[in-house]
Amino acid sequence: MAGSDTRERILAEALDAFGTRGFDAVSLDDLAEELGVRKQTILYHFGSKAELFAAVIDTAVVELGEAMVEAGRGRTGWPAVESVINAVFRIAVRQPERLGLLREVTRLGGEWSDRVRQSLAPVIERARLFLTLEMRRGNMRQTDPNLLLVSTYSTVMGVATEVEVLRAVGIEPTLREAVRRRRELLRFLEAALR
Amino acid sequence: MAGSDTRERILAEALDAFGTRGFDAVSLDDLAEELGVRKQTILYHFGSKAELFAAVIDTAVVELGEAMVEAGRGRTGWPAVESVINAVFRIAVRQPERLGLLREVTRLGGEWSDRVRQSLAPVIERARLFLTLEMRRGNMRQTDPNLLLVSTYSTVMGVATEVEVLRAVGIEPTLREAVRRRRELLRFLEAALR
DNA sequence: ACGTCACCTTACCAATTGGTCAGGACCCCT
DNA sequence: AGGGGTCCTGACCAATTGGTAAGGTGACGT
Numbered sequence: 001m002a003g004s005d006t007r008e009r010i011l012a013e014a015l016d017a018f019g020t021r022g023f024d025a026v027s028l029d030d031l032a033e034e035l036g037v038r039k040q041t042i043l044y045h046f047g048s049k050a051e052l053f054a055a056v057i058d059t060a061v062v063e064l065g066e067a068m069v070e071a072g073r074g075r076t077g078w079p080a081v082e083s084v085i086n087a088v089f090r091i092a093v094r095q096p097e098r099l100g101l102l103r104e105v106t107r108l109g110g111e112w113s114d115r116v117r118q119s120l121a122p123v124i125e126r127a128r129l130f131l132t133l134e135m136r137r138g139n140m141r142q143t144d145p146n147l148l149l150v151s152t153y154s155t156v157m158g159v160a161t162e163v164e165v166l167r168a169v170g171i172e173p174t175l176r177e178a179v180r181r182r183r184e185l186l187r188f189l190e191a192a193l194r
Numbered sequence: 195m196a197g198s199d200t201r202e203r204i205l206a207e208a209l210d211a212f213g214t215r216g217f218d219a220v221s222l223d224d225l226a227e228e229l230g231v232r233k234q235t236i237l238y239h240f241g242s243k244a245e246l247f248a249a250v251i252d253t254a255v256v257e258l259g260e261a262m263v264e265a266g267r268g269r270t271g272w273p274a275v276e277s278v279i280n281a282v283f284r285i286a287v288r289q290p291e292r293l294g295l296l297r298e299v300t301r302l303g304g305e306w307s308d309r310v311r312q313s314l315a316p317v318i319e320r321a322r323l324f325l326t327l328e329m330r331r332g333n334m335r336q337t338d339p340n341l342l343l344v345s346t347y348s349t350v351m352g353v354a355t356e357v358e359v360l361r362a363v364g365i366e367p368t369l370r371e372a373v374r375r376r377r378e379l380l381r382f383l384e385a386a387l388r
Numbered sequence: 389a390c391g392t393c394a395c396c397t398t399a400c401c402a403a404t405t406g407g408t409c410a411g412g413a414c415c416c417c418t
Numbered sequence: 419a420g421g422g423g424t425c426c427t428g429a430c431c432a433a434t435t436g437g438t439a440a441g442g443t444g445a446c447g448t
Contacts, residue, residue, distance in 0.1 A: 006395080006396090022218070022301070024216070024218035024219060025218060027434075027435065027436085028435085028436065028437090029434080029435080029436095037396080037397095038396070038397055038398080039436085039437090040396070040397065040398085040437090040438095041395080041396055041397080043436085043437070043438090044394095044395070044396070044397095045395090047437095048436075048437075049435095049436065049437090103301075105358075106356060106358040106359055107216070107297075107301070107358075109357070109358050113358040113361070113362075116362075117358075117361065117362045120362065121362075124362060124363055128363070141385065143378060143381070143382070144374075144378055146363045146364060146365050147353075147365070147374070147375055147378040147379075148378075148382075149363050150352065150353055150356070150359055150360055150363055150365065150375075151349055151352070151353055151378075151379060151382055153352065153356075153359055154348055154349050154351065154352020154353055154356060154359070155345055155348050155349045155352070157348065157352065158344065158345070158347065158348020158349070158351065158352060159341075159344055159345055159348055162300060162344070162347075162348060163303070164299075164300040164301075164303050164307040164311075165300055165344055165347055165348070166344055167307070167311065168307075168310075168311045168314065168315075168318060169318055169322070169340045169343050169344055170340060171340055171341070171344065180338075180341070181341055181344075184337060184338055184341040184342075184345075185341075185345060187337070188337070188342075188345055188386050189386075191335065191385065191386045192382050192383075192385045192386040200425080200426090221404075221405065221406085222405080222406065222407090223404080223405080223406095231426080231427095232426070232427055232428080233406085233407090233427095234407090234408095234426070234427060234428085235425080235426055235427075237406085237407070237408090238424095238425070238426065238427095239425090241407095242406075242407075243405095243406065243407090389448100390447105390448085391446105391447095391448090392445105392446090392447090393444105393445090393446085393447105394443105394444095394445090394446105395442105395443085395444090395445105396441105396442085396443085397440100397441080397442075397443095398439105398440090398441080398442090399438105399439090399440085399441095400437105400438085400439085400440100401436105401437085401438080401439100402435100402436100402437095402438105403434105403435080403436090403437105404433105404434085404435070404436105405432100405433080405434070405435085406431105406432100406433090406434105407430105407431085407432095407433105408429105408430085408431080408432105409428105409429090409430085409431105410427105410428095410429090410430105411426105411427085411428085411429100412425105412426085412427075412428095413424105413425085413426080413427095414423105414424085414425085414426100415422100415423085415424080415425105416421105416422090416423085416424100417420105417421090417422090417423105418419105418420090418421085
């Protein structure tokens, strides 16, 4: 009973480590030490480092997708966009490692990206349909929905997580600043979309 | 005389490798093999892997900054923004490893980011002044220049380099698509800024 | 009492890593 | 001819890596 608890603890710690330090930079020994456990315990629950990473991706990305879908459910037009972006920002502030993990996966590419793509495909499709519909209704400027998605993704991801870039322009990554950034980003997007 | 040539070859190959595969994923042995040289040769020219990386950063980032400043020189208003973004896109298409390197550095953080920040500080300051001036003149919407810089950086970087994300929404990373993306991004930015 | 199963550990390993050390080849200057 | 500098290499190394094999421990059903 307490055994399954260990598995969950490993998953949580691994999500944090992979999301902030990256796959290569996290060794099983480090991870084990942070958990107060031997490396072999990790390998017992998840046959290899790759399988552990896959498990982390599966849980984290699915949860992220659900959060986004949930935030948009029942809304239309600009409020829907606003709500989804707010939801993502909330995650970016409270659990930055989750977006960090997503970025790490796209960085690694290959099979890892495939895995995430499959998980997020329905969410993306949903967003594409939403945008197409809103444009047809005249609630948004006519643009290529795919490119719009990429731009928005990049912007949110960057503004939410690129701490070093923020520092470069003199913005300290505090909670207050994050709120300002979110508001500013929404104004920016609204101006471009409506 | 031909000796200094080796040094340059190492720098070029290292830029490519670090920019596409990342610092951790590139071993000195790999790098040496690609160059048809022994690892010790690399260590002879650049005392350590860290020093090599630092040298790569210094050359690549400085050149990037110069390209941006050059693109903006002599222009004002929207055409200046357009010109700089075109310049960055040109690099993104022809030498994606250069932007990849920049992203890798911000990912690693710490001293590496400091290094880049110092190199790019004058460019950033220049851009900030430009934006402030344009806003005062009424050529651009009033927003926080810093946040605007981060948003634009993230968007350009993402749209230009996030191949995996592009694939996720069904955009293949071809030259033709890159041109479309650039045009779309400019329309997007223009709508938001003017 | 006994087997067994889930869970975790110790002991160990082969491969890879960045880095050191001691040369070797070549060129230039005297 | 010979000394010294530049450039490159082979031999070697300690540390770290992900992973294997085998053993221990406790709970639980019979």
